[in-house]
Amino acid sequence: MNFKRIGVIGGGTMGQGISEMLAAKGLDVLLVEETPEKLNHAYSMIETSLDKQLEKWAITKAEKKLILSKIHKVTHFAELGTCDMVIETISEDLDAKKEIFKQLDQVCPSNILLASNTSTLSLTEIAGSTMYPERVIGMHFIYPVSRINLVEIIRGLKTSESTFEDTRRFVEEVVDKRGVMVYESPGFVTSRIICTMINEALHVLGEGVATAEDIDAAMRIGYQFQYGPLEMADRFGLDSVLAALERMFREFGELKYRPSFVLKKMVRAGNLGVKTGEGFFKYDKDGDRT
């Protein structure tokens, strides 16, 4: 399969990052959101992200223009019929995802790959809502998409060998990232391990063992993480971390996945991290620590 046009559903953090990365690789991107307002917001966020890269000399003005020109705003699913692959990136809500795949199944010819950027949900269940589950696969990108060169490729029970091979080739040759093959399991490899670590950091914070600043410094400097676990949680979005932990807790039934009460309180208070400007730390609108 020749990958030229890729549909991206959802203009949230991951949808923006994936669209920008694909456009930077020279692919045409059809970015889908429910309303023109949401679509414009996502587009302007991509623009902001490119401006930040321009400031860091990563790209030139001409490259910024070229990347933006590759991203096409779309509000109707019907237009996705011309894509070579569609990547769904909406929030981690199984029913909503199933509904989307059901619709995609109808507008996209049966040889078109349908991928979900889920980090915790069951691919088999998502694929179950379609008539051609063999072309459904998981492609879990990691934030920030343009900098992290890893993708978990998740095989559902019915994902065909050719779907997996095409996806692996897309990840490794077209977008030039390392692909790891993962069999379906809650949280796969990355989310399962990182969310457990974040949760443990929250227990340490809740027990008053150390301050948020010191917990992060300990892990960042001590083990060469780019961000400490609490800042990492702020950057993922505390609501997303909570949702992932709750799902793993439910699926595995093991106490080690039970979300820390500190996390629950923060989410209830609406302090969701970078996207609200405050989580365990404070951030400006560019996402830099203040």
Place this chain on the structure above:
Amino acid sequence: MKVLVINSGSSSLKYQLYDMTDESVLAKGLVERIGMDSSILNHKPTGKEEVTEVSEILEHNTAIRKVLDMLTDPEHGVLESVGEIQAVGHRVVHGGEAFKGSVLVTGEVKSEIRRLFDLAPLHNPPAIMGITAAERNMPGVPQVVAFDTAFHQTMDEKVYLYPIPKVLYKKHHVRRYGAHGTSHEYVSKAAAEYLDRPIEDLKIITCHIGNGASLTAVKGGKSVDTSMGLTPLEGLMMGTRSGDLDPAIVTFVMNKEELSLSEVNSMLNKHSGLLAISGSSSDMRDITDGWEAGEPNETLAFEMYEYRLRKYIGSYAAAMNGVDVIVFTAGVGENSAIVREKVCQNLTYLGVELDKELNKIRSGDPRRISTPNSKVEVLVIPTNEELVIARDTHRIVQEEK
């Protein structure tokens, strides 16, 4: 013999068709935006009207087919049939240490060019695509490759090695390779011909200054030093490239600004040089306009550019223990009288004496711009890399027969 010369980039393909009986150009053209649905083919047949065609050209194979269709087109073409093309010459950027001159394409040659992808990740892959496409469309026609690095393979070990751990050379082939070799070779030979003196007796400094820029010290017809290194970033200040700097700046800035490898790479290659200092343009024409208008940023950019260029000329005079000829070529070298004038103004210690009036004349021909009294001949020689490739192709294919 009719020879087609091809220069393939990642999304473009330039071509020129030569009749080698008199080295005349039958047609030339350019395919742009390969890989997109509205690719542009611009075709200029000699003596006929120029044509532009927009169509979908998704890869190099289709691009070559379109070019061949155009060359044999009853209206715009210059050939009766594709069979008239008896050889194809390709430009390849990096020939590593394996290629010291142009060679006939064989399976082995292609695998060696592929092995060099590592050293020229942006430039060698499209060359292979061009070669494969030409082979498919013109089966049985001999093909030749000419390398930008080949002319500089005569440099001494003491010149091409960097004073860093030698294991890096052995393991990763880290050394100086240079670039624009075809151009430096062409203009140095043309200079000797123009002066009607044997090249073996001459010490020539060739200044290929365009958007990318490099200098070569040519002694007895051989490249003994050149300003570009492992990559085309070393040497002169250029349009958007920094040229020489303290290598510690790289790690210092990466640390201070938290830059990644690709960011610092892009900063030095795309955001530096004239563009960085002027803050407005990477084009020498804009810079000299600004300098004439007294704009401080453009003036500084111009002065830095000229100063660094002049220092390199001085160092190459030292490298060869003298200089007989200085040649200016490529976009800036051929067209910017003011750059040539300012550079030569402070080379009087070498005995350079510029004729300001001759320097101002615009022409497409090789010409002298120094006075009869000048101890060093200063020449402007328009470069012609395609012709060198066509000549090499012609010669190698003849030898094979």
